Amino acid sequence: MTLLVCPGVHSAELTQQFLAAIALPEPVHLFPADQKAPYSPLEVLDFIQSTVQAVAQRRESQTQPEGLEIVAFSAGVVGAIAAAHLWQLQGGTVRGVIAVDGWGMPGWANFPVYRVSHDRFTHWSSATLGGASAGFYCDPDVPHLELWRSPDQATGWWTTGLGGVVLTRRRAIATEFIHHHLQVLA
Numbered sequence: 001m002t003l004l005v006c007p008g009v010h011s012a013e014l015t016q017q018f019l020a021a022i023a024l025p026e027p028v029h030l031f032p033a034d035q036k037a038p039y040s041p042l043e044v045l046d047f048i049q050s051t052v053q054a055v056a057q058r059r060e061s062q063t064q065p066e067g068l069e070i071v072a073f074s075a076g077v078v079g080a081i082a083a084a085h086l087w088q089l090q091g092g093t094v095r096g097v098i099a100v101d102g103w104g105m106p107g108w109a110n111f112p113v114y115r116v117s118h119d120r121f122t123h124w125s126s127a128t129l130g131g132a133s134a135g136f137y138c139d140p141d142v143p144h145l146e147l148w149r150s151p152d153q154a155t156g157w158w159t160t161g162l163g164g165v166v167l168t169r170r171r172a173i174a175t176e177f178i179h180h181h182l183q184v185l186a
Contacts, residue, residue, distance in 0.1 A: 001026065001066055001067060001068075001069060001095070001185075001186050002029065002051060002052060002055050002067070002068050002069070003024065003026055003027065003028050003029065003069045003070075003071070003182070004028075004029045004030075004031060004047070004048065004051065004068060004069070004070045004071070004080075005018075005019070005028050005029070005030050005031065005070075005071050005072075006031040006033070006038050006044060006070060006071070006072040006073070006076035006077075006079060006080040007030075007031065007033040007038060007072075007073050007074075007076050007148070008033065008038055008039075008072075008073045008074030008075040008076045008077075008148070009033065009038065009039070009074070009075045010033075010074070010145060010148070012033070012034050014145060014148055014149045015030070015033070015073075015148070017149045017150065018073075018148050018149060018150075018151060021149075021150055021151055021152040021153075021175065022071075022151055022152070022175055022178060022179075023175075024182070029047075029051045029055075031044060031047050031076065032047075033076065037079070038072075038075050038076035038078075038079050038080075039075040039076070039078040039079045040079050041078075041079050041082030041083045041085075041086060042083075042086075043079060044076075044079035044080055044082075044083035045083040045086045045087060048068065048083055048087050048092070049087075052068070052092070066093065067093040067094065067095040067185075068084070068087065068092060068093060068094050068095060069095045069096060069097075069098075069182060069185045069186070070084060070094070070096075070097045070098070071097075071098045071100065071178065071182075072097060072098070072099055072100065072102065073100040073101060073102075073148045074100070074101050074102065074144065074148070076102075077097075077099045077100070077101075077102025077105050078102070078105060080097055080099075081097055081099065081102070081105055081106075081107070081109065081113065084097055084109070084111065085109065088110070088111070094109075094111040095111065095112075095185040095186070096111050096112035096113065096114065096132070096181070096184075096185040097109070097111065097112070097113045097114070098114045098116060098178055098181055098182070099113055099114065099115050099116065099126075099131070100116045100147060100148060100151075100178075101116070101117055101118050101122065101144055101147055101148070102115065102126065103117070103122045103125070103126055104125075104126065104129070105126070105129065106129045106130055107126070107127075107129055107130035107131030107132070108129075108130035108131075109130070112131075112132040112181075112184075112185065113130070113131040113132055114131065114132045114134055114135060114136075114177075114181045115127065115131050115132075115135040115136070116135070116136045116137075116147070116151075116174055116177060116178065117135070117136070117137040117138065117147075118137075118138050118141060118142050118143065118144050118146070118147040118154075119137060119138060119139075119141035119142075120137050120139060120141070120157075122137065123135055123136075123137030123159070124137075127161070133160050133161060133162055134158070134159065134160050134177075134181070135158075135159050135161075136156060136157065136158050136159065136172065136174055136177040136178075137156050137157055137159070138154045138155065138156040138174070139155070139156040139157055140155075142154050147174065151173075151174035151175045151178065152173060152174070152175045153173075154173065154174040154175075155171065155172070155173055155174075156171075156172065156173075156174065157169040157170070157171065157172070158170050158171075158172035158176070158177050
């Protein structure tokens, strides 16, 4: 499994705080958002291609790893979802995308797109644009950048539903939701 984190347009320090808070168990390949545009599908695709090639060389085996998982934030969701589609068109495997505050981004894909939102409105209005049946939104609301900086302190609702209609929900922390869905995708 290859795990890519695609931040948005913000301080690199926020992403380092996100990575420390989320404590991901496997190697993370961090898109260099301070050097390239995270909202550009071609920039993200180029990074995916070079990352997958490097992983394959380290493994000295197949040319493609088992699949790609992406955690993206804000403007990074724009580039990540479009690049994931392009990667699939080139024969790559995408296990899924966790879209953290990717408001307004369509989530229709032949891979799961799990949404994590800083408030209920963002969650509801984005869910109408497609995505997996599970999502998370903060309650109480948190500022947009705060969700990325401190997902371990963002409490809210883990929901299941379809097309923006919530069928079930339970209290959770954003990191719990993210970890669970990375395990599901693995």
